[in-house]
Amino acid sequence: MSFLLEVIISLFLLLGALFALVGSLGLTRLQDFFMRLHGPTKATTLGVGGMIIGSIIYFSAGDNALSMHELLIALFLFITAPVSAHIVGKAALHRQIACEERTRNIPWQQNGDD
Amino acid sequence: MTLLSIILLPLAGALLPLFTERFGRTLCAYSAAFGPLCALGILLGSASSVFSGHTEHVFFAWLPEIGLNLSLRLDGLGLMFALLIVGIGLLVVLYARYYLSERDSLGKLYALLQLFMMAMLGIVLSNNLLLMIVFWEITSLVSFLLIGYWSHQSDARKGARMALAVTGAGGLCFLAGALLIERIAGSFELDAIFAAAEQIKAHANYPVILVLVLLGAFTKSAQFPFQFWLPHAMSAPTPVSAYLHSATMVKAGVFLLARMHPALAGTDGWFYLVTFTGMATLLFGAYNALFKHDLKGLLAYSTISHLGLITMLLGFSTDLAVVAAIFHIINHATFKASLFMAAGIIDHETGTRDMRKINGMWKYMPHTALLAMVAALAMAGVPLLNGFLSKEMFFSEALHLESMGMFSWIFPLMATLAGIFSVAYSVRFIHDVFFNGEPIDLPKYPPHEPPRYMVVPVEILVGLCLLVGILPNLTIAPFLEAASRAVLGHEMPDYHIAIWHGFNLPLIMSFVALAGGLLMYKQRSGLFAFYERKFRHDEKILFESRVQFSVRVAQMFTDFIQNNSLQRYMALLIGSAVVAIGYALLPNMQWMGPLSVTELEPVSLLAAIILAVGALGTVLLHHNRFAALLLMSVVGLVVSLIFVRYSAPDLALTQISVEVVTIVLLMLALYFLPQMTPNESGAKRVGRDILLASAAGLGMGLITFAMLTTPYETISDFYLANSVSGGGGANVVNVILVDFRGFDTLGEITVLAIAAVGIYAMLNGLHLPLPQADGDGRLWDKEPHPPILSVMARILLPLAILVSVFIFLRGHNAPGGGFIAGLVTSVALILQYVASGTVWMQQRLRWRYRRVAVSGVLIAVLTGVGSWFFGYPFLTSTFGHFYIPLIGEIELASAMAFDTGVYITVVGATLLILAHLGKLAQTTHSPRPSTSTSFTEAELSKGEN
Amino acid sequence: MEILISVVIALLTSCGVYLLLRGRTFPIILGLTLLTYAVNVFIFMSGRLNPGASTIIGVGERYTDPLPQALVLTAIVISFAMTAFVLVLALRARAELGNDHVDGRNSVEEVKS
Amino acid sequence: MLQSVIQLTMFIIALALALNLWRLCIGPSLPDRILALDTMYINAIALLVVFGMHEQKTLYFEGALLIAVMGFVGTVALSKYLLRGDIIE
């Protein structure tokens, strides 16, 4: 495997890992549930995507044959991640989980005003 | 063979009366008499041969492996007893015909009596000690039924139970003794035991044997201190008492003493134990008999006393004492049976047995009175009656005994004292019943003579008393001689039965007894007052209360150890395992095997920490059930990562799939359960549990570590070597599952299918309250099926099925296989259930999951059966590579069909479980009110808490 | 690593056992699941630690013992069936006994045992 | 070099997993915990993908795929539980 290829793979891997970490950090440090929801939904998914690209390159180069099936994982994740986020968010909404006060248009408070 | 028929005839005869009962009492009686009559004929037929010293043997192997044989002997002792048993039995049959009222089942009584007769005959004819015990215990059992014949009476029930318990316990001791004897003699056959007599007596176990056998004999013969059951057995119908408590059951004990005499007697132990027990019994019985107001009670205590006398004689063990004992056995049987029958007649005619009420019967039933008086005089030992003869012999033997040295005077003294009492109660019987003024408050008045044939048995017996009493040598001598010879094992000593031996010491003792008895009866009022003051305790109440007490203790103890708490049982189970491990490992344990440990990896350490947090979190948060569930999922996830790390992708796949299905399942269930676990364990309890849990963990950790560092050699190389060539697959794990160990997998999917069936059955008719709000009291969301979810779920379905097909097809050569594929399919379908609901699914998927599940198993079975047609064992696989143009080489393996079975079972079972659990709320919603559950309306409206 | 794995199994066992000793069905089932994890890993470990090996012929150079893996698979399936069964039984017990205590008690007091 | 990058990547992912677990433990709300678990599933996928490269085996693809499917179903079921209690209705 050429050095260049290794660098490219490494980049994808590290980038992916970084995104994954950022997503998880978001989950850890953001202040309310709805804000935390953003981190993993996107950053982590993208992070996995990056690593999957790294893997595709790695195996395709290693076996000298295109190895695309990891792509399927990414596909699955991209299909499911927003739905997961939606349904968890819906649950949080239903439970009226405390939001940061500065959040605008909090639905149940509006409903209370109506 | 004829010998065997003596026993078999009454046995067969036992059934006869049950059938003939409906044709009338007389016919019933005839049919009952038939068997014993034949037996009597056979016995008398063989008498001469026995008299001539011949012992007849019959031998059939029953269970020769343990020395139990149907081995019978007819010697003098046996003959004499058998004649007593059959003869008196016949008289009782005749007597009972008239005694028993129309209400009671005569057939049942006859059947039981004959069964009892059979058992008694068995005892006396057995040549095998174990066989004797068989019959011995049968007598205990049947006597239970006979005593309890009038089962509606509390006394009868209690008396029966008491008799059974006491004689049964004795029988068990006897059994133990017999087994010990067999260890020494090497056989249960009496001949062998007699031959080994010296060894037995010299053996270290001899005292134990002696005590055990004597316990058997003493309990049966109502010897002191086991005598208490006998008076209470008087609740039996009088024919039963006449039979069991004069001639048979109680005689079994003294028979045993006589029978075992050659093997066990002749030692100090025998002498002291038997003699003094007999003496105590003799005095105790005689003394108590005097004070009983109940006719049968008097007779019962008198019986005890006479049994004591016989026992005492057998304890003396001198030749003449043995002769006297046997003689008294016969005499007692005749006069006591007739007395019981007479008492029964009086009871029958007056309606009471209370001697304080029954007076002056001489006037009302002179015939019966005469017979009873003669019998009572025989009991008292009046000359010219049989009782006198044997009593004289007893006095004589008591006088001649010098075993006790300077204390030997005690025997004649006690004998005379007993004689005095004996005369006194006999006189009381005669005077109180037949004279003593007019009867008082009789339930039946006026009494009159019984039916003619009811007295016949009494006449015969009393006639025998007289006959033997007057002409002993013409009548009883040969029997006595034969019997004594059998007991002593050698020729008879020179002795002479005569009415008149001259004016000697025994005669003086007899006169002292007579005079003393009369005097005592004269002074009875003072004695009665004394007795009433001192002896008011009732053994029956005492016995019952003791039994009650032990039952209560047993209940308290059982309730204490079995408190019906799963928590304790679980702790015991786990504790047992901990003890097992600790016991094995703690002594001289090398904590580590010879292999060195591999290096710690940081990522693995991190993963382990995650797992630890997950596991501990599950425990710490377990009161919040949903949160605990989430944390447990983490554990599952890390476990599947462990599987990945250590080269088990198949396991990881399975673990992760099962994990999710389990979580869904847990949530389905959690919906109907409280959301929080109440805090109900105290600190002590938690401490104990933590201790146990830690111990269990420590144990597991230790064995894991020790195992991991211990080298091993495995059969698995075979699988690696043969997976491709023999099983046609590169994924060895899968080949093991569907081929090498396909039988396991068959069992495993059967488990799954049965679980589905069982769950289906359990859900059937299950009604649970539907929580209207969640754990915090929040009402549920209004939207059952969020549209975004529904849409995406439907898109995922074909994709997921595609994935499952992929996993299935690859399974034989890469991670995957039928089980995982099945789970993926199931999960995809469950997702539809979650997203779109049961109704929606039911419209689209009309499978009957239970059938699907078992069909899968059937397919797997059929695959296995297929190999039979090629002559191979069940589940033999085959595979082949086929070349198809354009496509190339493909492989087809029969294991694939098997795996299909697995797939179908998994899909069917999983969906059955989840879909039916899901439907639960719907069925619960149904209009049927919640009558079948125990929930109150209040709880329903309040929801869960 | 052997020590780490041993600790993991020990911990899973301890946690499982502790929950098994609770009085309500749900925590007990959780405990059972944890114990099952411990047992499955333990069975798996009877094939020893073989990182980087494989059980697929033709993949990799070293092979690990495939038999324990097959055993774990069987064990997983069976314990899945059992868990499902006992869960439904817990529901049934809830309906028949009126609460979810394993002994059918609903007291908050210390359950003596 | 690549091997050390892979090692590093794995470590980072493991760190991310630990962070997720932290959130899972502290909550505070149940949706928070569900979200954390869902994220753990996704990070586990990443770990598997990288681990496959580490081992130079494509054996873990199915595992990763399955975690994706199962993680989704799990999250959906858990959320549905919070919404409706009855997840199959």
Add this chain to the structure above:
Amino acid sequence: MNHLIIAPVLIPLVTGILLLLGTGRPPRVQRAISFISISAQLVAAIYLLSVAAGGDMLVYALGNWAPPFGIVLVLDRLSALMVTITASLAFFSLWYAVRDNDKPTDSLHSVVHFLLMGINGAFLTGDLFNLFVFFEVLLIASYTLLLHGGGAARIKSGLHYVLLNLVGSSLFLIAAALLYGLTGTLNMADMAVKVAATSPEQAPLMKAAALILLVVFGLKAAMVPLYFWLPRAYAAAAAPVAAMFCIMTKIGIYAIIRMYSLVFGDEAGVVANVATPWLWPLALITLALGATGALAARELRLQIAYLVIVSVGTMLAGVAMHSTAALSATLYYLMHSTWVCAALFLLADIIMRQRGATSDRIITGPRVKQPVVLGTLFFIGSAAVIGMPPLSGFLGKVMLMRSTVTDEQTFWLWFLLLASSLIMVTALSRSGSTIFWRTESRTTKASKTDKLALSAVMALFATSLVLSFAASPVVQYTNALAEQIMQPSIYIDAVLNHQTIEGVHHD
């Protein structure tokens, strides 16, 4: 190749499946299928018994994989006997159940057959892990059967039973895995060879495995302190189920006999007879506690359940003595207690139904409808179970007592056997006289029990008589069986030298 050895596993399995596939068919058809099947099983079992009696061991290599690599079924005298006992017991239980117990749900018959599959598989298999699998099959079926009919008492005791056995299964797995981890094999014959060669360093681990297995089998066998769940569970079960369950404890006994003679027996080197020191005292305590429980029982079925415990203690003591004579006696006693206890459970059910609301409580209640028949049967059954002659229990006990060797054995076993007999006499005479004799004058509205159900009970009691009067051939068999068991090399050689059929497993 004798495929019949697998019949006891496959016939019930296929029957169970067919019965489930045929749900909705009239009960008559279901029962007919069930009966044809159980009869076929009985015939097959008796055939296998006759084969095994000759002393030949049949080995059946599933999938044609040579032991120790594949799973084998092994037919020796012990397994043949156990299979036959099971089939006969199931025959009578189903016979009884036909009356009306099988109506409520349609799965009773099928689950009984699944149970049979599991039991027979457990008896026949020569593979430790396969034994686990069959244990699970029979357990899951037994859970279902135990809960059959529902009701609070059943559910509660069933919950205890299920949860404890789930933990028991985990322990089994731990032990099996540990044994595999040490010996590298699962085939019991092969394992025996490997265990015999255990080095002293490995001994503690091996011992741990052996003792954990003892806990597992002790739980199945209902050994103290693991039996506490049993009485209430059995007492609460539906009658045919309780009758069927009389074989369940024997499975534990079987497993103990098998494992601790074949694998951890005399020839196991450093771990030889590792279970014996535990087995003996625990057996005796079980015996004593069982008798105490029988005396304490307030309900008839509970009392019978305690009698089961007594029999367990008795048999375990026999196993613990570990001699040919004791083993032979144990197996004779096993037959006896299985049939007699089953019959008593069925009888208790009949009695209970005829006493209406009083049920089986040992208190004054209404008269039973058929006092003579039921009373007689109860009397015979009690005598048999106590061990009163001339019934089979007596012979079994005598044989056991004869087989003690040391003074210590003799004293404790004799004392406890005889004392427990006395306690049982007291207990059963109390319950019998209360139920049949101390009655109110009324009877309940319950109808008389039909002849079919009664005949099942009678037939089961008749087995006790047959067992007693035809004891000699039976004991000859059990003697031969015990000799075979005491020489594990016979088993080991038969299994490890088994030749598979040539010409398969090649591409």
Add this chain to the structure above:
Amino acid sequence: MTSFARKKVFPHKLLSLFMLGVWLVMSNSLGFGQWLLGGFLAWAIPFFTQSFWPQSMVMNKPWLAIRFLLLVLWDIVVANAQVAVLIMGPRQKLQPAFMRIPLELKQDFTITLLANTISLTPGTVSVDLQMNEGYLLVHGLHVTDVDATIAEIKSRYERPLKEIFECSNP
């Protein structure tokens, strides 16, 4: 809802095509056998699961669809970096907001696509869909101007989706 009563031979051609692609990717091989097998499965699975798909999808403007897909991918990648910065930056400066996006889309499927697109693109997550009231509730992590964001979402994502899937059947 009774459309599943009569079965079509090729119920969802687009889906079949998609599945064939997935199969080939998944099996990591383009051999003829895989085409055949994949083709068969791509037909069989939709055929047997067609009752689960009430209405069949019609894509009107495939090129627009591809352009839209690329746009979304680009948004995902680029804006993700922004979110990463937001997450790592000072938490107090974030201006979260809920937004109700009134829907012009009518079909479940397209609405779902829109919601997912919104969720995938950074800074916004669709947390609720009220079909009856016709709006999608979206949470924004850092929204400076609520109305502008709503307008952008509608123009950038909803309109193309409407054109691709819903024009023919308004």
